[in-house]
Amino acid sequence: MAELKFIGGYPEYMRKLIDVVHKTRTKRKDYTPKAMTMKERDEVLKIHPDYAPGGKRALSIGLNKGDMTPNEVADLIEAYPLIQGNEVHLTKPDYTVDLLIIGGGLAGTSAAVWANDKGIAKDKILLVNKLRHGDANSIMAEGGTQAADRENDSPSRHFLDAIGGGHFTNKPDVLRKLVEDAPLIMKWLCDLGVMLDREEDGTFVEKSGGGTSRNRMHACKDYTGLEELRVIRDDFRNREIHYLEYNPVIEFLTDGNRVTGAVLYNLETGDYKIVQAKATILATGGFGRLHVRGFPTTNHYGATCDGVVLAYRVGAKLRDTDTVQYHPTGAAFPQQIIGLLLTEKLRSMGAQPVNKNGEAFVFPLEPRDVEAASFIQECYVKNKGVVTPTGMRGVWLDTPLIELKNGEGTIEKSFPGMYRMFKRFDLDMRKDPVLVFPTLHYQNGGVESDPQGKTNVDCLWVAGEVSGGVHGKNRLMGNSTLDCLVFGRRSGISAAEYLKSDAKHGRLTLDHMKNYVTMLKQAGINTTRKAPILLPDYRGKAVLARMIDVF
Amino acid sequence: MPEKDNNIMDKIAASNKSVVTGIDEKDIEHWITISILGSEHKVPAGLTIMQAMEFAGYRFIRSCGCRAGFCGACTTVYRIEGDYRLKTAMACQTRVEDGMYLTQIPFTPAERATYDINKLSPGIEAFLTHYPEMLRCLGCNSCTKACPQDIDVMEYIAAGKRGDVALMAELSFDCIQCGLCAMRCPAELAQYNYAQLARRLYGKYETPLPEHLKKRVEEIEKGKYNEELDKLTKTGTEELKKIYVARDIEKE
Numbered sequence A: 001m002a003e004l005k006f007i008g009g010y011p012e013y014m015r016k017l018i019d020v021v022h023k024t025r026t027k028r029k030d031y032t033p034k035a036m037t038m039k040e041r042d043e044v045l046k047i048h049p050d051y052a053p054g055g056k057r058a059l060s061i062g063l064n065k066g067d068m069t070p071n072e073v074a075d076l077i078e079a080y081p082l083i084q085g086n087e088v089h090l091t092k093p094d095y096t097v098d099l100l101i102i103g104g105g106l107a108g109t110s111a112a113v114w115a116n117d118k119g120i121a122k123d124k125i126l127l128v129n130k131l132r133h134g135d136a137n138s139i140m141a142e143g144g145t146q147a148a149d150r151e152n153d154s155p156s157r158h159f160l161d162a163i164g165g166g167h168f169t170n171k172p173d174v175l176r177k178l179v180e181d182a183p184l185i186m187k188w189l190c191d192l193g194v195m196l197d198r199e200e201d202g203t204f205v206e207k208s209g210g211g212t213s214r215n216r217m218h219a220c221k222d223y224t225g226l227e228e229l230r231v232i233r234d235d236f237r238n239r240e241i242h243y244l245e246y247n248p249v250i251e252f253l254t255d256g257n258r259v260t261g262a263v264l265y266n267l268e269t270g271d272y273k274i275v276q277a278k279a280t281i282l283a284t285g286g287f288g289r290l291h292v293r294g295f296p297t298t299n300h301y302g303a304t305c306d307g308v309v310l311a312y313r314v315g316a317k318l319r320d321t322d323t324v325q326y327h328p329t330g331a332a333f334p335q336q337i338i339g340l341l342l343t344e345k346l347r348s349m350g351a352q353p354v355n356k357n358g359e360a361f362v363f364p365l366e367p368r369d370v371e372a373a374s375f376i377q378e379c380y381v382k383n384k385g386v387v388t389p390t391g392m393r394g395v396w397l398d399t400p401l402i403e404l405k406n407g408e409g410t411i412e413k414s415f416p417g418m419y420r421m422f423k424r425f426d427l428d429m430r431k432d433p434v435l436v437f438p439t440l441h442y443q444n445g446g447v448e449s450d451p452q453g454k455t456n457v458d459c460l461w462v463a464g465e466v467s468g469g470v471h472g473k474n475r476l477m478g479n480s481t482l483d484c485l486v487f488g489r490r491s492g493i494s495a496a497e498y499l500k501s502d503a504k505h506g507r508l509t510l511d512h513m514k515n516y517v518t519m520l521k522q523a524g525i526n527t528t529r530k531a532p533i534l535l536p537d538y539r540g541k542a543v544l545a546r547m548i549d550v551f
Numbered sequence B: 001m002p003e004k005d006n007n008i009m010d011k012i013a014a015s016n017k018s019v020v021t022g023i024d025e026k027d028i029e030h031w032i033t034i035s036i037l038g039s040e041h042k043v044p045a046g047l048t049i050m051q052a053m054e055f056a057g058y059r060f061i062r063s064c065g066c067r068a069g070f071c072g073a074c075t076t077v078y079r080i081e082g083d084y085r086l087k088t089a090m091a092c093q094t095r096v097e098d099g100m101y102l103t104q105i106p107f108t109p110a111e112r113a114t115y116d117i118n119k120l121s122p123g124i125e126a127f128l129t130h131y132p133e134m135l136r137c138l139g140c141n142s143c144t145k146a147c148p149q150d151i152d153v154m155e156y157i158a159a160g161k162r163g164d165v166a167l168m169a170e171l172s173f174d175c176i177q178c179g180l181c182a183m184r185c186p187a188e189l190a191q192y193n194y195a196q197l198a199r200r201l202y203g204k205y206e207t208p209l210p211e212h213l214k215k216r217v218e219e220i221e222k223g224k225y226n227e228e229l230d231k232l233t234k235t236g237t238e239e240l241k242k243i244y245v246a247r248d249i250e251k252e
Helices: A012-029 A038-045 A071-077 A106-117 A155-165 A172-192 A224-238 A306-313 A368-380 A400-406 A410-414 A416-424 A480-500 A511-522 A541-545 B005-020 B049-055 B124-130 B132-136 B142-146 B153-161 B165-171 B180-184 B191-206 B211-221 B226-234 B237-246
Strands: A056-058 A068-070 A095-102 A125-128 A242-244 A249-255 A258-265 A272-282 A324-331 A352-354 A393-398 A434-443 A446-448 A460-462 B031-036 B039-044 B075-080 B087-090 B100-104
Touching: A012 A352, A012 A393, A012 A400, A038 A368, A056 A071, A068 A071, A071 A306, A095 A106, A095 A258, A095 A480, A106 A125, A106 A224, A106 A480, A125 A272, A155 A172, A155 B226, A155 B237, A172 A224, A172 A480, A172 B191, A172 B211, A172 B226, A224 A480, A224 B191, A249 A272, A249 A306, A249 A511, A272 A306, A272 A480, A306 A446, A306 A460, A306 A511, A324 A368, A352 A368, A368 A393, A368 A434, A368 B005, A400 A410, A410 A416, A460 A480, B039 B049, B124 B132, B124 B153, B124 B191, B132 B153, B142 B153, B142 B180, B153 B165, B153 B191, B165 B191, B180 B191
Parallel strands: A095 A125, A095 A272, A125 A242, A272 A460, B031 B100
Antiparallel strands: A056 A068, A249 A258, A258 A272, A324 A434, A352 A393, A393 A434, B031 B039, B075 B087, B075 B100
């Protein structure tokens, strides 16, 4: 095939289709398709990957036996541990601490800071990271953080929006704390020096998000997670709290129904370390890198479901594992950035989803699952999508509308990250629309907890994406960074209170792991699969086929 | 004609295959040659540096984080054969080019001060106390040229030297802390750490808490919403649905 001719970053044939979008723009500027009724939502959701047939199976062992779960997740839960048990020595722990925190995203880092604030000494806390401290989905959060802090808004409204977006499956007592703490978290962020977007009069810039009835999205341009995380991490470092990098947990240690420590594996040197801890907070994030149903993902390299796998082995209860959040607007072109996130805030600021005929076909701010399903419908049922040179289908997100509605220069000012990303590949989103298709974004369910982040396993707390319940079966934009900040804080404080109540260390055993292996065998699960997988593998097939292990 | 739902899922998975499981050799039309750490590799044209390294057989532990341009882990330096200039990039955000020879910088050794933000004030004193070496800046602009985010690093350092915390914070806002500025600086500065301090000083001291937030925090602390929230928490699904559908939606 001859080389495609590119004009302004797009091949010639796509350029012609873009002209249709240009021509219809003025007409669409003041037109917004009506939001769907509940019935219409249910109808279109049938085509959402969560509801379309296939792709899931019932778990065959453990507390959630019978629960439907994506095959990719079930494969890891129904897998054998990375260690046998006899190769690690548990008698002399390498680290003896009060509080072990697993995962250094927004949730884990906040938990450490708050526990330290509540009196747990810096050298009695250990934060372990699989990659670098801060390599997490948190740092990639673009759009914002919700908090009901304006006159016409209230925590109760925030509650309603979130539970409606979650199809009324959220755990109410946990959700209540999310919305009630949100303004307090905003104050905390300001006190730390987070640069939230401000109006000229000093009030916050607040935008709407999919499924919100009030404008309560606080952002730091389109680098919200980056700004929040780098500031909290800076505070963490000023407190000189101990942390390790490239040392993921590969197994918990237990004493009966209690987590008492963990086995760390050094990814670079290959040796293990034993941590003994009185309390443990699990904040390992989500599972985008499992590529559920073959979808690309917005997630960072280490998002491989480790936390859920490890917690399930010690008997933690999971919930809402049957749903996965696909973000409606993942990049579909160019090839180099397929699946990467284009923040919902683009639609909050006026960008419109448009099909190949130049028609605005859906209300731009439906809850994410509804919006995503409508894109799939447009591309695969109505055949009104645009096909890329690599065979992907997508719909346009008409970004020049943002400039038309808010004035020239808005995109560079409000979306420097997005603008920069497209510019690197010769596309100008100020002048041309960008092509989008749903991408795997978020683990809705996870380990169940109470409003303090406490799980059903003694001395084990969870916070952030690894937890389940607060978002039910679908999360709204701006509630994930908030989830991390609220429950990072709550779990940190709750663990600190527990520690101050004269908590003692427990025995260090791998009994739970041996029991789990017995369960696997009894359920007839004969597989060579091992978990957690720690990292995905994208090496070229030709190289993999010739790989040999000689030292 | 509408397709069966599970066929649709299969089709979507098939169209995403190259991103999810790696590109198939038979689908590759154009090849280029790059050199990774001195070894030549033939890789498909059009991949990012990161994808090309993986295609060549490298499995990342370091030098790979968010894979989307936000975390600064995949710092890369390279030259193109025949061009004397040293270039910098994020491996996940840069297309490979024929003749590129590259290495990655997995870690930046850089001095970082420990401070209590509550005891500082926004101005030159904070920098003189914690980062006096900032004054050593030679104004050579190597930092700006190295920045993969196109930040005017030299300009924000100049602002810092004048004690202009606001400008320093604003100019440095898009920093992903990859450390390339510090690695290129002949005056041995660690610019990105100074910028972190500037942004916190600006955020904390030069943008006061909005009144509406203060008021809401007070209300919550006094328990103003307790009753409402108690009630909502206990409301059954059918009733909640009614309240949800009936709620009014604010215009932008």
